[in-house]
Amino acid sequence: MMPLREEQDPRRFSYGDLVSATNNFSNERKLGQGGFGVVYKGYLTDLDMLIAVKKISRGSRQGRKEYITEVKIFSQLRHRNLVQLIGWCHDKGEFLLVYEFMPNGSLDSHLFGMRSPLSWVVRYKISLGLASALFYLHEEWEQCVVHQDIKSSNVMLDSSFNVKLGDFGLARLMDHELGPQTTGLAGTFGYMAPEYISTGRASKESDVYSFGVVALEIATGRRSVDPYGTEIPT
Template sequence: MEVAVKKDSRGSTQCKKECMAEVTVISRLRHQNLVQLIGWCHDGGEFHILYEYLPNGSLDYHLFCNKTPLAWTVRHKISLGLASALLYLHEEWEQCVLHWDIKLSNIMLDSSFNVKLGDFGLARLMDHELGVQTTGLAGTLGYLAPEYVYIGIASKESDVYSFGVVALEIATGKKSVDLMEDKGLVEWVWNHYGRELQKAMDVRLWIEFVEKQVKCLMIVGLWYAHPDQNLRPSVRQAIQVLNFEATMPNLPSSMPIPLFHVPAPSVRSGEAFIITSVDMGR
């Protein structure tokens, strides 16, 4: 059988930790929209991880490097497949899995352009009852939730934010790190939401697309990427909207300015402390 081999020979403690975390997590997961682990070995200071071979490579390549643009039907299928994978990780497996690095280059495609989410080197397992909340900055700029960047606490809502950015990239054909009119992708699309949302669509889609579905994906993307993590939907809610089984959210016409409560450092009994609000501004 054909396999894909991920090789890491850096030999650092952090490298070994990430490789072992990836093997530990993904070997226990079974879902049609997750990359399947075949095997692994650690020899001579080198890690080799073997995965199922996915001939169509990454979504990043097809959106931004391939001269033939992805058809809307394929993009729509990819969006639903990724949402299904995230629902499994957050709610349907025995533990809650925080992926921590959802981005286009980690979204792989098989021969039929079915989604296979991969790269679980940063993933964390948490009990559902406790919820997912962990510290330490990791991930990729452009996909990081604002509260995570400012406070350093990750949660399921951080993964949801990353998926929101991906959804906007799929619909607009623009990279999360590109600046449009001195704005990031989320704010740029949000400005169009307040006026003419169709102008934010990928111009390469004008040949054949379902406008209702494209607009829905962009609105769900904004909902996922809401600056206030408490106003982001669960993955299940978003899937219902994407399938037109629930009404679309009514978002503000302009992107809200997020406010965060910074957790206080640990204090001794009797000591006073202050919770500070952080205003990101724009």
């Protein structure tokens, strides 16, 4: 399978392209479903590449807002530990995002699902990869990118268990020199910093807090918010 060139820019797809790639969004191709859309596995014949296609739910204003954010911000980012955005589609009233396919799925499926436990070597590798992605977003790009939704279900894993951080629908751009900015509360409870919840001011530090929660999940194999009522102490 031909790898995507690092310098290749995201492209615009037609709706027909993605209908063909996903076998008309068949249930057999469904990878998962979230609050604002469904993700399908697809195949692009011209690139000889497996892809993941996120189809935004019709009528979801928040989903469309996150779609615009991803196209504006995520399409500009290039790092080995970020999921690569292959392209997008706004056609026939549909909004879709196309990403590189992650064979090992999301981190939460390995930590809390029925898969075999991750070795400590792999857990350490995943922790370093996520830290590297955050450092790039916070310090190395031309602007500071605050992700706002760092959690184990947004940490994707390629065939070699390399981290690929995804889902930039809540991300915000900030100048490096500025402190925390009021963005309106967004994110996932259990991963959000207490000071962010109380003030609504997002920052690099609130992202780092979320990273710490994920690191605890990696180390303990327990969810930050347990469905049975117990939580990892933070």
